[in-house]
Amino acid sequence: MRLRKKWWARPELESSSFFITRPLEYCGKWKEEFRNDNEIHLELGCGRGKFISEKAKANPNINYVAIDLKDEVLVYALRKVIEAEVSNVRIVPLNIQLIEGVFVKDEISKIYINFCNPWPKDRHKKRRLTHTRFLSEYKKFLKIGGEVWFKTDDTGLFEESIEYFKSSGFNIEYITYDLHNCDFKENITTEYESKFASQGMKIMFLIAKLMPYKE
Template identity: 80%
Template sequence: MRLRKKWWARPELESSSFFITNPRDYAGRWSEVFGNDNEINLELGCGRGRFIREKSKQNPNKNYVAIDLKDEILIYTLRGIIEEEIENVRVVPLNIQLIEGVFGKDEISKIYINFCNPWPKDRHKKRRLTHSGFLANYKQFLRPGGEIWFKTDDIGLFEESIEYFKESSFEVEYLTYDLHNSDFQHNIVTEYESKFTGLGMKTMFLIAKLK
């Protein structure tokens, strides 16, 4: 669905210190953005921000960067963290294909990818956020032993992503084809997940660790 342009969103976003318009200026220096040396976790494609809000509230001793492309989406993420008085999240407008150079070596401890576009056609698969090309970029800033937590409802994407991870020096440490009926205890339900689980959607999930 195409988003209607919200011309007022960018000025409101830029009025907040939680919104980082020039993320490359802080590569290797994100601790200065947060004002502490706590570990930094990253969500790629944060949507309206339910996941990142809940995760950051559960872990106030960790820092979070929420990335998405559209101001029309990010404005709701920003409003949510302000309304809930969350201090440990920063919001970044970015095409994830251009993430190279945004973070320094070993600067990120964990990456979350929730229900990204499955890009099912062969000619589009390189656009998948779990594709080997993207994983090569993430490895530039994900510390050794760092993790990627990946959720999807698309079995083709899931099974091919397992291979992408294995080919890219990641070890799959946890895997389930039915997250909500698994033994995993730390799931935070996204907006998308909440809507479609009730319609019978099964969520597939894995944790991949960088060797």
């Protein structure tokens, strides 16, 4: 779906100290930006911010960086963060394909990927945020022992992502094909998730842990 341009979105975003317009300048300095030594979690594709704002409110001792591309989406994420009355979130406008150089080695402890585009055609699969091409980039800044939490409603994407993770040095620590009817207690629903679940669709979820490199 094409978003209608909202000319007021960027000025509203830039009026907030939570909005980072030049993320490359913060590479290796994110803890200085948050003014503490708490671990940093990253959401790739934060959408309208329901997930990240609720996560931040529930975990005040963790810092969060939320990335998405369009101002028209990020402005609503910012509003949710402000409504949640949290200060441990930074919002970044960025094409995730250009994430190289935004974080240094070991700067991120956990990554969330929620309902990314499944790119079902073979010629497009390298665009998937769980593809080995992207996982190689994440490994440049995700700590050893750090985790990727991945949710989707797309079975093909989910099953192929399992193989992407395994072939990229991750161990599948937890997996379910029906998140809303399992024993996992830490789930926070996203906007898409609520919509899909209301239509009777099963939500799939896994936790992949980055393992030490073995020669």
